[in-house]
Amino acid sequence: MSKVKIGVFGVRRGSVVIKYCRTQSDAQLVAVCDSWEQGLTDMKKELGEDIAYYTSFDDFINHDMDAVFLANYATEHAPYAIRAFEKGLHVLSEVLPCQTMKEAVELIEAIEKSGKIYAYAENCCFMAAPYEMRKLYRSGQLGELEYGEGEYLHNCESIWPRITRGDKNHWRNNMYAHFYCTHSFGPFIHITGLRPISVTGFELPFNARMERMGAKSGSAGLAIITMENGAIIKNINGVGCSKNSLWFSIYGTLGRAESAREDSQYGMYSRIFTNLDRYEGECFDRPNTYCPGADQPSPAQKWGHGGGDYYIMHNFVDRISGNTDAETIDIYEALDMFLPGMFAYRSVLAGGIPVNIPNLRIPSERDRWRNDTWCTDPAVAKDRLVPSYSKGNPHIPDETYQRVYEKWLKG
Numbered sequence: 001m002s003k004v005k006i007g008v009f010g011v012r013r014g015s016v017v018i019k020y021c022r023t024q025s026d027a028q029l030v031a032v033c034d035s036w037e038q039g040l041t042d043m044k045k046e047l048g049e050d051i052a053y054y055t056s057f058d059d060f061i062n063h064d065m066d067a068v069f070l071a072n073y074a075t076e077h078a079p080y081a082i083r084a085f086e087k088g089l090h091v092l093s094e095v096l097p098c099q100t101m102k103e104a105v106e107l108i109e110a111i112e113k114s115g116k117i118y119a120y121a122e123n124c125c126f127m128a129a130p131y132e133m134r135k136l137y138r139s140g141q142l143g144e145l146e147y148g149e150g151e152y153l154h155n156c157e158s159i160w161p162r163i164t165r166g167d168k169n170h171w172r173n174n175m176y177a178h179f180y181c182t183h184s185f186g187p188f189i190h191i192t193g194l195r196p197i198s199v200t201g202f203e204l205p206f207n208a209r210m211e212r213m214g215a216k217s218g219s220a221g222l223a224i225i226t227m228e229n230g231a232i233i234k235n236i237n238g239v240g241c242s243k244n245s246l247w248f249s250i251y252g253t254l255g256r257a258e259s260a261r262e263d264s265q266y267g268m269y270s271r272i273f274t275n276l277d278r279y280e281g282e283c284f285d286r287p288n289t290y291c292p293g294a295d296q297p298s299p300a301q302k303w304g305h306g307g308g309d310y311y312i313m314h315n316f317v318d319r320i321s322g323n324t325d326a327e328t329i330d331i332y333e334a335l336d337m338f339l340p341g342m343f344a345y346r347s348v349l350a351g352g353i354p355v356n357i358p359n360l361r362i363p364s365e366r367d368r369w370r371n372d373t374w375c376t377d378p379a380v381a382k383d384r385l386v387p388s389y390s391k392g393n394p395h396i397p398d399e400t401y402q403r404v405y406e407k408w409l410k411g
């Protein structure tokens with residue numbers, strides 16, 4: 001079988017594709033695009049001349065390839081995905097799927113028109129513990145969803161110079177607190193297949209850490225999300241709290257499953273704790289813990305993010321190669337993961353009232369949102385611009401960005 005030819009847009013996170021193509025036999029890296037010339041030069045030194053290198057997307061998109069991996073700015077995936085679909089390419093999109101509701105509608109319609117594969121690269125769904133929760137849920141061992149909690153708290157202060165390069169316009173410095181919500185909330189959609197229907201948002205305050213980083217939002221966004229069966233998920237994500245947490249807990253009518261807390265130093269998202277009844281009403285404590293899959297050799301074991309990076313790539317390539325059962329995350333599922341964050345912040349801006357989450361699977365619902373450019377990026381939002389922080393954007397002096405830039409240069 002011929003290899004799937006993949007192009008990478010964005011060198012830093014694009015390293016996932018490079019690793020995949022080096023170690024697996026079903027895909028080949030053929031082109032890389034990034035306007036950051038130093039990054040591209042470094043990649044050329046590493047990968048050699050067999051691959052084509054571009055600084056312009058307009059040239060890159062004309063390269064002979066089957067698929068693109070979008071690892072460009074998180075706020076700009078949708079317009080580039082649409083251009084790839086217009087060229088007849090398959091798309092693997094990094095998080096997040098889009099920036100505005102207008103883009104969400106346009107992206108859905110471009111995918112439907114093209115008939116090509118769109119896969120959303122939410123790697124946390126494929127980490128061992130949340131993936132085991134999916135197996136327990138889908139096999140009926142957890143019962144019906146009643147409650148869940150997801151946390152993605154990443155104190156990014158030490159890596160901020162590397163990931164923003166002191167650019168005050170970088171998306172990470174301008175996103176609202178709830179924007180990057182799918183690492184913590186996405187697994188609940190993938191585990192249960194239930195749709196989120198409404199959300200109430202809360203915002204942690206802007207703090208001294210965010211100020212030092214040059215990031216303008218609250219330090220984290222909290223969302224209380226109601227699912228279609230009435231269950232509630234509490235989701236928190238942010239880059240400005242003091243300590244890290246990537247943690248999942250799910251309660252069904254038959255019991256509970258959760259991953260290990262970071263500070264327990266006991267495997268984090270690779271370990272699961274379960275306490276499951278055999279039938280509803282049994283009320284018998286049967287605590288258990290294990291690391292799912294750890295005893296079986298798997299190509300995913302040496303991969304980043306608990307093996308999740310391997311599965312998002314492998315399943316995408318497998319799907320393109322004709323396996324219609326390959327487990328990828330389509331655009332409707334991706335939006336069920338993302339829109340609760342966007343609408344949580346809308347809830348915050350509306351004073352903390354619950355707001356409904358649209359279901360864009362229904363074509364008639366799309367018209368209401370077709371022209372909605374609500375976001376924090378002035379060039380995209382135009383008259384629908386909202387601040388990155390609900391109390392108004394804090395003033396951050398240019399010297400802060402200069403200091404972050406100098407730290408990045410020093411390495």
Ligand SMILES: NC(=O)c1ccc[n+]([C@@H]2O[C@H](COP(=O)([O-])OP(=O)(O)OC[C@H]3O[C@@H](n4cnc5c(N)ncnc54)[C@H](O)[C@@H]3O)[C@@H](O)[C@H]2O)c1
Binds near residue numbers: 074121305
């Ligand atoms: N799933 C995960 O665990 C994970 C981890 C890190 C980053 N990400 C995602 O990966 C993506 C990339 O993040 P990052 O931190 O690697 O980099 P980034 O967002 O800082 O930069 C993206 C890169 O794309 C290039 N780029 C952007 N627009 C371009 C254009 N029009 N033409 C040419 N080049 C362009 C930039 O020069 C830059 O090198 C983001 O969407 C982010 O959300 C995901």
